[in-house]
Amino acid sequence: MNPTEWFTEQHADAGSAFSLKIKQKLHEEQSEFQHLEIYETETFGNLMIIDGCTMVSTRDNFFYHEMMSHPALFTHPDPKRVWIIGGGDCGTLREVLKHPSVEQAVQIDIDERVTRLAEIYFPELCESNNDPRADLKFIDGIKWVKDAEPNSVDIIIVDSTDPVGPALGLFSEEFYRDCFACLSENGMVVQQSESPLYHMKLIGEMRDAMSNAGLSHLQTLFFPQCLYPSGWWSATIASKGDLSKFRESDSANKPFDTTYYNVDIHKAALAQPEFVKKAFNL
């Protein structure tokens, strides 16, 4: 393959790579925190790359953004205050704000440049940025959570890059303890938790860290995500409260459109593959 015609992400340690055919590079910069690239692809719309890793494409981001938000928001009994740590492309924020119960959604991404580029190249993901309930902060999310008052948030969505570099601290027990301290009574964390085919060890360690931090009710959800390593991804909900039920009727009657998520997909995402059940003694 001609490297000028394809963007390729090699998946470290996994021995695989995924490539998208590109029409042109639209933008490239080194921000204060990361190396950012934007491409126009042949078939996936625009593509954002951070430090060499695919983050978001126009075509297939709906899987990730919907599954990082709607299962948690339809599980919490009454989600009013939501924080998104990371998530600078604003796609998760858009999904969160589809829920009428939400009174405040704070997006805390350390790198303002990600959001500024999303506004230009992924305007549909940013369409709720001016919602009066939205608050975009460009500061350190780890410190934000550490400094927060008790009972100040209902759901914390950790929409981060992979657990290397700046995002590593977002997968630590210390961070989850800080989350626990500022979450309300039925509060929960949702963490993007990598590929169940490639990263079971990481998922297991993350679940242990969450549980040790007092977020002892755990749910790992599974969904397709073509652009991420292995094409299969997960999100893990860690909650102070019971997760055995979700608001099925509200989900079935959701007052907004989605592309992937619905009440049946919610239940389906909770099904644990046989090898996962064995690995986690479920």
Add this chain to the structure above:
Amino acid sequence: MNPTEWFTEQHADAGSAFSLKIKQKLHEEQSEFQHLEIYETETFGNLMIIDGCTMVSTRDNFFYHEMMSHPALFTHPDPKRVWIIGGGDCGTLREVLKHPSVEQAVQIDIDERVTRLAEIYFPELCESNNDPRADLKFIDGIKWVKDAEPNSVDIIIVDSTDPVGPALGLFSEEFYRDCFACLSENGMVVQQSESPLYHMKLIGEMRDAMSNAGLSHLQTLFFPQCLYPSGWWSATIASKGDLSKFRESDSANKPFDTTYYNVDIHKAALAQPEFVKKAFNL
């Protein structure tokens, strides 16, 4: 990427490509029907390529083989006679023969060389080839079905390559009519039906062809399959009889091991994503 270190499949029309890091090429030949290659990969075990397309790897074939067989076999009320059209790597045959009710499993692959190579490079997939219930034929599956007597089979699993070249006829209404004619009362066809992200038009046309052929009860199931284009795959069950229920209790108490499939995964695979429901008016 150095092309001597990676095997890359470019997904025609989809504008994407997937690569696996290889240690060495183990075998290459032009059979009477297809170009066959076997590689040893760094992380996916052995890899079989047919006409440039990834067919099966040691590491991740369990998704496909389990989902092509167990949902159908746990849906049919009493599957005794199963035919596998294609499936020369014998992985589907192995899964089918795990069901005690099966009295006869006939694998009909036109290319004997696929099976001979699987016996060498994927011996675990071939471990049931000597089961007295197994019958391996190396003839044209389309003709086999056309010539079959009425009421001669309960489940036909179409475990084929993509609908180009020799496999094209396996996606046609004429083929499904021939299946209908030889299936027993509650008989069903299971067809691998490509990627829901890339091939929705094909899936829709295939569902119409099945329905027009009298197999009017349809179920498209979804599952991860890292090595296939987009990493997300589907199988479609087309049945003479009702598909609204499956043998849940038998599935929950299955007398054999699996790696992905279980009763919850069966139900999960039946969940239809929102965009699929809209496309097929479900």
